[in-house]
Structures are given as structure tokens and as C-alpha cells.
Amino acid sequence: MHALSLYELNSIVSEVIHTTMSRSYWVEAEVSEARERNGHLYLELIQKEEGTNTPIARASAKCWRSAWSLIGPHFERVAGLQVRAGLQLMVQVHAQFHPQFGFSWIVDDINPEYTMGDMARKRQEIIRQLKDEGVFGLQKELKVPMFAQRIAVISSASAAGYGDFCNQLSDNEYGFAFSIELFPATMQGEQVEQSIISALDAINAEEDAFDCVVIIRGGGATADLSGFDTLLLAENVANFPLPIITGIGHERDESILDMISNTRVKTPTAAAAFLVNNLANTLGMIEDAQTSVFRYVQNRMQMEKMRLQRLSTGITMQFSMMKTRQEGMLDARFVRLSQRISEALSEKRLRLEMISNRLLPLADRKLTAEKHRMELLAQRVESVDPKRLLRLGYSITYHNGRAVKDLKELSVGDELTTMVENGIIKSAVTENIINKRKRKA
Structure with missing residues (x-):
């Protein structure tokens, strides 16, 4: 009996596959693993049983560097995200069997529109579930405090957007002071969901220390934003006790995180501008209220003067001195009220000046006391010097x-x-x- 060598057998299989499966096929599958090495893309594809997470089919696929250098940028540009585990792809593949390396599917193309459609369906399903749970609008019911100055920030510490956000707050034209505490998180890739949830948990543990939460992403590339479109992250944000402001830094459609948050702005600097404008509006309301009070008091005092004048026409000369005294008292009260209003407007500024003026005298007194103590010690040392005896x-x-x-x-x-x-x-x-x-x- 003549036996074939393994190479001969594999060569027959290679020839059969090349002859019978020479064309390419479009295939729908989920990515269970994706990795790039030396410019090549290696994929593990699966198909799950409908309604379960049980795989019923698996296959390995490769996209060689010559093809991936064109397919990859096109997919990211159109779909707005990178190929990663969990995505549904429609890939065009052809079969290849190598006598030495065995069988694999070779990727010729990837349809980004299919993935976009699948992502859109998932987004709609998540939104529907959030609405069914009654949490979709919970954040919108919260109000950003009028004096929101204690800000918890969730961002990457090294992101340029975080630096822009801090600079925008510290250099605001009104001179408002903000207290910012960073809770670092991964803002791109597969770890986005769990990283942001962990940061929210840390903020929730000291909820009373903050007025609101700002989630910002460092601008630049808009790819791979799917981490902000997950049910678990949306549920955590929706049920969070503090108002959450998002500035993810992209121009495409809103993410679910944007939809579920209290306030959505486009960029980190826009988030900072929102907080500054919030305080500016509060300051405007206070100034308007002060003006209204001042005008009310002024009008009321004028009315009282006129009333006294009318009454004084029927009063004899013996009461003229009383009238003059009352008018003087009213004038004095008006002046005092005007002064109090002015003092209230400048109280904060004076307090800062007083604190600044206290620091220098305290330092001088401390230096004088220490100098005097050194002189006393020197005298004591001299008094016990053997040369003196x-x-x-x-x-x-x-x-x-x-x-x-x-x-x-x-x-x-x-x-x-x-x-x-x-x-x-x-x-x-x-x-x-x-x-x-x-x-x-």
C-alpha cells in the first residue's frame, strides 16, 4: 500500500480549494479578537446562536499589510471607529490553504456601512431599554447649581483637552475661582466603560465635596467612540446623584453618554465655558436683584418724602422742626442703606485684601520673636562661658x-x-x- 506524505496530502487539498473555491465571499460575523502585527491584521471571527452568547461557528482570518493599509483607514474614516472585539463586520474573504501553514480566510475588503448600521441598531436598542427602565431623562431633572465651582473631572490626565479645560476655567474673564479634582480614566478603547464607571464610583463616595461632574475627552481623533455607547455606562450616568456635563470632543452624532447626561457640549473648552457662563448668569441675577432692591428703596424713600411733604402743608409752623427732623432721619437711613448695598458688593474683595494684609505682619512678628529668642540664648551661652569666669x-x-x-x-x-x-x-x-x-x- 502506497501512503501519501503530509505535504502531498496538503498540496491536494490546496489544489482542490483553489479550484473549487476560487472566488471571494461576503460574510457576516462578530469579531471575538483583533490584533495588528507588522502591519497585518489578524481576526478571530465567530457566529453566536441567536438569542444566546453560545458560538456556533468560528474561523480565523487575515488581512495582509498591502490590503489592510488601504482597508483600515477607509473603515475608520467612514465608520468612525477601529476594528475591535465585539463589532459586527461584513467582510469579503477568499479561501487559502497553504501546505505548510494550513487553512485561513484572507480578507479582501470590509464594508463599514454594515458595521455602522449594526452600531445604530444597538444604540437604538439601548435607548429603548433606558426609556423602558424610566431612567433616560433622570439626569435632565437635575439642576446644575447656581454656584457650581467644585468640579469633579473624569478624563485622561495627559489629554490636551483636560489642560485646555483647566486653563479655560482658571483664566476666565470674570476672575471666578474653581476647585477642580481629576479622576483619571481611559477615554478610548475597550476599557472606556469600566474605567469611567470606576471614576464615577470614586466621586460618588465623596458626593458632598462636588457640585457637578464633567466628563471630557481630549479632542483630536473621533475614532473608536463606541465605549460611550454602552448600556451599563448609560445606566450609571443616568442614576448618578450629581449633574453630569459631557464634552467628548467630536462633531458626529451624539453618543448615548451625551444623550443621557444632564448637559452635552461638543468640546472640553465648551464645557469650561458653560461653567463660567453659569456663574456669570448667577452674578448677573445677584446684580439685578441688588439693583432692584436699591431702586425699590430709593422709590419708597421718595414716596415717603412726598407723603411727608403733603402732610406738612396742613401742619402749623410749630411742627416744622419735627418735619425737618423726620426728613433728616429718612435721608440718613437712605444713605446708610446705600452704603450697606455698596459694602455688600465689595465685601468679597475686601476680605481677600484683609487676608493678604494679615500674612506679612504675621511673618514679621514670627521673625522678630525668633530673633529675640536667639538673642536670649546667646546671652545664656555667654553667661556660662568659662572665659568669663x-x-x-x-x-x-x-x-x-x-x-x-x-x-x-x-x-x-x-x-x-x-x-x-x-x-x-x-x-x-x-x-x-x-x-x-x-x-x-
Whole structure:
């Protein structure tokens, strides 16, 4: 019996496939894995059983660099996203069987319109489910606080859009002060959903520290925004207790995140402008209210003056002094009210000036106190300086480099060094001196 070699068998299979499956086929499938290497695209395609997540078919596909360099940019430009796991694709493939590497489908083309249609269907299904759950409009019921200045920001720390947002707030024409805290998150790719949800959880843990949340994306490319079109992210945003402002930075149709948020703007700088305008509108309302109060008081005082004038026509001269006094009191009250209104307008500015003026005197007083303490320490050091005691007529006797404090430490023959102000005296201990000291002791 003659057996074929494996190469011969694979060559027969290759010839059969090349002969019987020479044309290309359009195939609908879901991407379970997509990776690029050396300019080539490698795909794992699956088909799931309808209504379940159970795969009923699998296949590997490759798009060589020569084709992918044209197909990839076209797909991203039309569909607005990158080929990744989870997308439904319509790919044109032809069969290839290599005796050494085996069977694979070779990708000739990808239809971006099909993927766009599938994404649109998924978006509509998510929107329908959110409306059925009754959460689609929850964020719209919240109001951005009139004095929204404590801002929690969800963005990539290195994104240019985040820097633009911060600069826009700090350099606003009104001089408003904002407190910004960044909660870093991935804003592109497969990790968008979980990363933003984690950031929302962190903000929710300290909800009372913020007035609103801003979700911004760093501008630039508009590809791969599907991470903002997920049900789980939309549910988290819809049920969030603080108003959420989105500035994803793209010009195409709104994402579901945009639809579900409290306020949607196009760019990070537009989000900053919205917050500045919100405070500006509040300031305008306060100034209008102040003007209304001022005018009301002014009109009321004028009416009271006129009423007093009318009453005074029927009053005899003996009450003229009373009338003058009342008018003076009314004038004084009017002046005081005017002053109070002016003081209220400048209160914030004065407070800042007072704080600034306090800092320098406090620093000066601290330096003066420390200088005085150093002088006292210097005096104390000088008072115990041995040289000072020598100048006063005292002397110090040393034995082996140590000052002699007790005669019992000395023995006959010990050499002593006595220091006086202008020199040193050398001496020795004698027996008679020791005996005398002992008798005295």
C-alpha cells in the first residue's frame, strides 16, 4: 500500500480549494479578537446562536499589510471607529490553504456601512431599554447649581483637552475661582466603560465635596467612540446623584453618554465655558436683584418724602422742626442703606485684601520673636562661658583633661594644670597637702 506524505496530502487539498473555491465571499460575523502585527491584521471571527452568547461557528482570518493599509483607514474614516472585539463586520474573504501553514480566510475588503448600521441598531436598542427602565431623562431633572465651582473631572490626565479645560476655567474673564479634582480614566478603547464607571464610583463616595461632574475627552481623533455607547455606562450616568456635563470632543452624532447626561457640549473648552457662563448668569441675577432692591428703596424713600411733604402743608409752623427732623432721619437711613448695598458688593474683595494684609505682619512678628529668642540664648551661652569666669578672678584646675571637683579623685604625685585668665599653672599633689585636706575633711 502506497501512503501519501503530509505535504502531498496538503498540496491536494490546496489544489482542490483553489479550484473549487476560487472566488471571494461576503460574510457576516462578530469579531471575538483583533490584533495588528507588522502591519497585518489578524481576526478571530465567530457566529453566536441567536438569542444566546453560545458560538456556533468560528474561523480565523487575515488581512495582509498591502490590503489592510488601504482597508483600515477607509473603515475608520467612514465608520468612525477601529476594528475591535465585539463589532459586527461584513467582510469579503477568499479561501487559502497553504501546505505548510494550513487553512485561513484572507480578507479582501470590509464594508463599514454594515458595521455602522449594526452600531445604530444597538444604540437604538439601548435607548429603548433606558426609556423602558424610566431612567433616560433622570439626569435632565437635575439642576446644575447656581454656584457650581467644585468640579469633579473624569478624563485622561495627559489629554490636551483636560489642560485646555483647566486653563479655560482658571483664566476666565470674570476672575471666578474653581476647585477642580481629576479622576483619571481611559477615554478610548475597550476599557472606556469600566474605567469611567470606576471614576464615577470614586466621586460618588465623596458626593458632598462636588457640585457637578464633567466628563471630557481630549479632542483630536473621533475614532473608536463606541465605549460611550454602552448600556451599563448609560445606566450609571443616568442614576448618578450629581449633574453630569459631557464634552467628548467630536462633531458626529451624539453618543448615548451625551444623550443621557444632564448637559452635552461638543468640546472640553465648551464645557469650561458653560461653567463660567453659569456663574456669570448667577452674578448677573445677584446684580439685578441688588439693583432692584436699591431702586425699590430709593422709590419708597421718595414716596415717603412726598407723603411727608403733603402732610406738612396742613401742619402749623410749630411742627416744622419735627418735619425737618423726620426728613433728616429718612435721608440718613437712605444713605446708610446705600452704603450697606455698596459694602455688600465689595465685601468679597475686601476680605481677600484683609487676608493678604494679615500674612506679612504675621511673618514679621514670627521673625522678630525668633530673633529675640536667639538673642536670649546667646546671652545664656555667654553667661556660662568659662572665659568669663576666668576674667572675674576664678581659676579652673584640671587633672588628665577633666576639671577637679573632689579631692578624693587625686593621689600623691598627680600632675595638675590650673588655668587662670592670662595663663596656665603646672603643679603636683604632695602628701602633706593631701593629709591636711583629709584632716579637714
